[in-house]
Amino acid sequence: MKIIVDGDGCPGKAYIEKAAKNNNVEVVIYCDYSHFIQSDYSKVICVEGGFQSVDMYIINNALKGDIIVTQDYGVAAMVLGKGCYAINPRGFIYDDKNIDRLLFERHISQKIRRAGGKTGSHKKRSEEDDKRLYHNLIELIKKDKKEA
Numbered sequence: 001m002k003i004i005v006d007g008d009g010c011p012g013k014a015y016i017e018k019a020a021k022n023n024n025v026e027v028v029i030y031c032d033y034s035h036f037i038q039s040d041y042s043k044v045i046c047v048e049g050g051f052q053s054v055d056m057y058i059i060n061n062a063l064k065g066d067i068i069v070t071q072d073y074g075v076a077a078m079v080l081g082k083g084c085y086a087i088n089p090r091g092f093i094y095d096d097k098n099i100d101r102l103l104f105e106r107h108i109s110q111k112i113r114r115a116g117g118k119t120g121s122h123k124k125r126s127e128e129d130d131k132r133l134y135h136n137l138i139e140l141i142k143k144d145k146k147e148a
Contacts, residue, residue, distance in 0.1 A: 001144050003137070004058055006070035007031030007044070011125055012089045012133045016069060017041045019137040028061075030054045065147075067140050073102045085140045090125070091132030093140070 007029040027042035064083035076086035076094040086094040
């Protein structure tokens with residue numbers, strides 16, 4: 001098991017690395033060359049820029065049992081299909097029970113925006129988000145160890 005992070009839009013790196021260190025889990029952060037990410041713990045892999053280039057690297061390198069941290073519902077859906085766990089940077093766990101609804105809501109929101117409408121705004125990251133991310137990462141790590 002390793003934790004793979006979509007670094008092109010992922011806050012909470014300190015909490016991800018803390019959970020990983022405390023459980024001796026490798027962390028790999030994928031980002032494109034326009035993002036500058038440094039880490040003393042994680043392996044940072046920079047890939048060429050381009051539409052969804054980081055997403056494709058994540059999907060292609062994820063293995064069953066890995067934990068993927070991403071805000072992207074499409075990436076989450078693809079890695080769930082490979083037997084991975086998926087969680088967003090606010091600590092919300094994606095699973096087979098909620099991913100179809102999330103993809104459908106994204107589709108509807110895109111249609112509204114294309115028609116000139118507005119959809120909801122994003123809330124500022126909170127301390128509660130950080131706590132939820134850390135706690136749920138620990139839960140996913142424990143869950144994988146039990147199933148192994």
